[in-house]
Amino acid sequence: MKTVVLKFGGTSVGSIDRIKKVCKIIASYKKKKNKVVVISSAMSGVTNDLINKSKLISNNFEKAEYDALLSTGEQVSCALIAGRLNHIGFKSRSWQSWQIPIITEGPYSSGRIKRVIVKNLKDYLKNGGIPIITGFQGVNNKFRLTTIGRSGSDATAIMLAKFIKADECIIYTDVEGVYTTDPRNYKKAKKIEKIFYDEMLEMASLGSKVMQPTSVQDAKLNNIDINVKSSFILKSGTLITGSKKAFSDQIITGISSTKNDAKITIVGVKDRPGVAASIFKPLSKNLINVDMVVQNISLNGKETDLTFTIKSDDLQKTEKLIKQNKKISFKKLSFDKDVSKVSIIGVGMITAPGITYRMFQALASKKINILVISTSEIKISVLISTKHVKKAISVLHKEFNLD
Numbered sequence: 001m002k003t004v005v006l007k008f009g010g011t012s013v014g015s016i017d018r019i020k021k022v023c024k025i026i027a028s029y030k031k032k033k034n035k036v037v038v039i040s041s042a043m044s045g046v047t048n049d050l051i052n053k054s055k056l057i058s059n060n061f062e063k064a065e066y067d068a069l070l071s072t073g074e075q076v077s078c079a080l081i082a083g084r085l086n087h088i089g090f091k092s093r094s095w096q097s098w099q100i101p102i103i104t105e106g107p108y109s110s111g112r113i114k115r116v117i118v119k120n121l122k123d124y125l126k127n128g129g130i131p132i133i134t135g136f137q138g139v140n141n142k143f144r145l146t147t148i149g150r151s152g153s154d155a156t157a158i159m160l161a162k163f164i165k166a167d168e169c170i171i172y173t174d175v176e177g178v179y180t181t182d183p184r185n186y187k188k189a190k191k192i193e194k195i196f197y198d199e200m201l202e203m204a205s206l207g208s209k210v211m212q213p214t215s216v217q218d219a220k221l222n223n224i225d226i227n228v229k230s231s232f233i234l235k236s237g238t239l240i241t242g243s244k245k246a247f248s249d250q251i252i253t254g255i256s257s258t259k260n261d262a263k264i265t266i267v268g269v270k271d272r273p274g275v276a277a278s279i280f281k282p283l284s285k286n287l288i289n290v291d292m293v294v295q296n297i298s299l300n301g302k303e304t305d306l307t308f309t310i311k312s313d314d315l316q317k318t319e320k321l322i323k324q325n326k327k328i329s330f331k332k333l334s335f336d337k338d339v340s341k342v343s344i345i346g347v348g349m350i351t352a353p354g355i356t357y358r359m360f361q362a363l364a365s366k367k368i369n370i371l372v373i374s375t376s377e378i379k380i381s382v383l384i385s386t387k388h389v390k391k392a393i394s395v396l397h398k399e400f401n402l403d
Ligand code: ADP
Pocket: 008, 009, 010, 011, 012, 041, 151, 172, 173, 174, 175, 177, 178, 179, 180, 181, 182, 183, 184, 207, 208, 209, 210, 211, 254
């Protein structure tokens, strides 16, 4: 008898009607004599609504209470799913993460799942039950509720699959799988049949929100194959795997883009050792994530310009920290809020020369100016003006034969 883990995202359980449909999918696995473990997100919009409520109470909401608040959304969806399964004749119950327990480590709002005690779940499965488990959350060593980052139900599903030693882990969502680029932004996007963990990790980290980056990392570390499928229509999806069998010879697998980036340039900072560290130290202390960084070559050997990107939510705070920083001096500070990072990703580029040139040439042909560049072995990212993102995706999609 196979054990399958099924995860349903917010849109998949976004209404009563959707929950009834999802229960039919769950029932179909049960009827095929599988042991079925279900992980659910909150109904779509619920977590955002809870966040907005917390802001109305305080702009400095206590961290542990914030997680206690945010984790309520999943309790509702899981109880509704279990209730419906009972109604149509299946043995099922909801399990909150502290009841299992799912043990997390790390700070509130961005914990990581460390352990899942599966004994009771296993007994329940053996007795024919379908456990419906709250995604996105756990309990820490102080026995307080924690959450594991937005979209965290993906990671819950993967860690459950690991600890329960599942044969299959299926992520049900509102698109048919992982596409070459966001199918909602570009109509010619193609469904990818198989993708490597590393490619998926880059795509997710670079803005393809179909999978939470942490969850892909967890899957890679534990060698768990993931199937991404639609809960809306019955079609084959995408396999995320480490297996090298039967892969296409495509050089570029996908294109991602980000929203809400901001670029900061500090003009005329001293060109001597320790200056960059002095600039970034207060940012790191305030948990501001710096992404792309470039420093110009100093023309006079004394001063240089430093450009870097952050999330636009952090812009005000960053500006304040730089202005307050007594360890540095500079001539001018400039900001650009309307920038986005567009990235091409593919393990094929390791062995194919000329990819950087083709990317830059394609962008140039559409008169798209590149502001900052960063590369790794399997991706090339460029920062461009947000208004050019659609055009950039379209020309790159064509250039690398993804259309
Ligand atoms: P869920 O609620 O099921 O977790 P998400 O909203 O987190 O779903 O992720 C699915 C969404 O991801 C899709 O609706 C799609 O717009 C978006 N998306 C972004 N990039 C991609 C991509 N490369 N392939 C598929 N979907 C993508």
